[in-house]
Amino acid sequence: MQVKVWGARGSVPAPGPHMNRYGGNTSCVQVTLAGGEELILDAGTGIRTAGIDLQRGRRIHILLTHLHLDHIQGLMFFPPCFRADTEITIWGPASPEASLEDRIARYISAPLSPVEVRELPCSVSFRDTPVTEWELGGATIRAEAVTHRGPTLGYRLIDGETTLAYVPDHEPALGASLAALEPEWISGFDLARGADLLIHDCQYADDEYPAHAGWGHSGLSDTLTFARRVEARRLLLFHHDPLHSDEFLDDFGATAKQAWQTLGRDATELELGMEGSELSVGPPVPAVHA
Amino acid sequence: MSSPRSQKPLELILARNLLTSISTPAFLLDADAAVVFYNEAAAAVLGRSFEEAGRMSSEQWTETFGPFGKDGAPLDVDGMATTEAIRAGRPAHGTFTIRAANGERISIEASAFPIVASEHGSSGAMILFWPLSENGGGG
Numbered sequence: 001m002q003v004k005v006w007g008a009r010g011s012v013p014a015p016g017p018h019m020n021r022y023g024g025n026t027s028c029v030q031v032t033l034a035g036g037e038e039l040i041l042d043a044g045t046g047i048r049t050a051g052i053d054l055q056r057g058r059r060i061h062i063l064l065t066h067l068h069l070d071h072i073q074g075l076m077f078f079p080p081c082f083r084a085d086t087e088i089t090i091w092g093p094a095s096p097e098a099s100l101e102d103r104i105a106r107y108i109s110a111p112l113s114p115v116e117v118r119e120l121p122c123s124v125s126f127r128d129t130p131v132t133e134w135e136l137g138g139a140t141i142r143a144e145a146v147t148h149r150g151p152t153l154g155y156r157l158i159d160g161e162t163t164l165a166y167v168p169d170h171e172p173a174l175g176a177s178l179a180a181l182e183p184e185w186i187s188g189f190d191l192a193r194g195a196d197l198l199i200h201d202c203q204y205a206d207d208e209y210p211a212h213a214g215w216g217h218s219g220l221s222d223t224l225t226f227a228r229r230v231e232a233r234r235l236l237l238f239h240h241d242p243l244h245s246d247e248f249l250d251d252f253g254a255t256a257k258q259a260w261q262t263l264g265r266d267a268t269e270l271e272l273g274m275e276g277s278e279l280s281v282g283p284p285v286p287a288v289h290a
Numbered sequence: 291m292s293s294p295r296s297q298k299p300l301e302l303i304l305a306r307n308l309l310t311s312i313s314t315p316a317f318l319l320d321a322d323a324a325v326v327f328y329n330e331a332a333a334a335v336l337g338r339s340f341e342e343a344g345r346m347s348s349e350q351w352t353e354t355f356g357p358f359g360k361d362g363a364p365l366d367v368d369g370m371a372t373t374e375a376i377r378a379g380r381p382a383h384g385t386f387t388i389r390a391a392n393g394e395r396i397s398i399e400a401s402a403f404p405i406v407a408s409e410h411g412s413s414g415a416m417i418l419f420w421p422l423s424e425n426g427g428g429g
Contacts (some may be wrong), residue, residue, distance in 0.1 A: 089357060094408070095408070096408040131410060137358055144297075145298070145299075145300040146300065147300065147303070147304065156385060173312050175307030175308065175310055176303075176306075176307050176310070183296075183297070184296055184297050184298050185298055185303055186297075186303070187300060187303050187304075190296060190297040263392075
């Protein structure tokens with residue numbers, strides 16, 4: 001499985017000279033499955049550049065975790081939306097209040113947009129994520145609600161022996177002690193359990209978190225504790241705060257690696273999400289015995 | 291590699307987080323009416339922590355803590371109006387007698403709120419209770 005990060009920023013795009021290395025585009029991750037099929041996780045502003053290189057005439061699946069603007073803002077600028085030979089299926093959380101299409105159309109409609117969903121040249125359909133696992137492009141997908149503000153999903157993608165967990169907006173420690181709680185009471189635990197790569201919210205440094213408790217995002221220590229509890233093999237810190245510059249994130253990454261080692265893990269297992277970075281994800285290599 | 295679902299529904303997780311953070315005695319039922327959590331304030335009334343007691347089926351709960359009628363006999367929880375209301379997805383309120391771990395009988399007033407998820411229906415109920423003082427007011 002190949003994973004490419006097109007946007008790792010949280011909350012709002014943060015362009016600027018001090019943000020160039022980690023990038024200012026909001027959440028978007030492209031996953032290429034072993035069979036060559038591609039899935040796109042979230043449609044933040046990073047999806048615009050992701051769409052430029054996608055082959056024409058392909059069926060595209062976009063899996064939305066939720067409908068906050070930083071996860072859908074790029075949809076209207078996604079080049080395949082303007083190709084008549086493209087079929088796009090958008091998956092997202094169900095709501096008793098309105099259909100997924102109607103909720104997204106609140107953004108892709110006047111006065112916020114010059115075009116309406118029905119005017120898009122591509123063939124686009126909207127699907128609520130099933131309650132049970134389902135198959136997409138040869139992978140098994142599971143979506144489950146996680147702790148964030150508003151209806152929000154995390155995803156677990158299983159492609160052969162490889163498992164990716166994507167939980168970009170998540171505050172599992174809200175009112176809970178992650179270190180001591182039984183797994184069944186930890187939001188997102190089953191989604192992330194034993195993942196070969198866990199892409200997880202880490203918006204705040206520990207000293208920033210108390211002022212943002214309840215905003216739906218995690219501080220560093222909580223993210224690391226969650227990742228350790230679920231026994232993720234690799235961890236990609238994601239959804240960077242828009243105020244965090246490249247210099248800040250360099251230091252933040254060093255702190256994170258040190259803390260990860262303190263938890264008994266290897267510093268090479270942890271990375272910060274960086275726009276344009278590509279990761280090969282696979283299952284553990286079995287030990288060879290002489 | 292697929293994995294079995296063992297996790298509690300998010301709405302129960304959030305309810306537990308809330309109950310953990312408040313000083314009103316409260317417990318949490320799952321969709322099978324088992325007591326899956328009660329908070330420290332409830333533990334102070336019951337005389338036993340949840341960590342000691344663990345998950346209890348409705349039968350185990352009734353046998354241990356009640357509720358009991360005015361005559362002191364255990365109530366048939368299944369037949370109670372409050373139980374029927376919760377099962378129907380409605381809130382309920384009532385006055386009961388429970389028995390703490392030390393055997394002391396305590397009158398309580400309880401309000402139950404069903405937890406119904408849009409995705410998969412009933413997940414359980416959250417029950418807040420107040421010990422009544424001897425003159426009948428909230429203690």
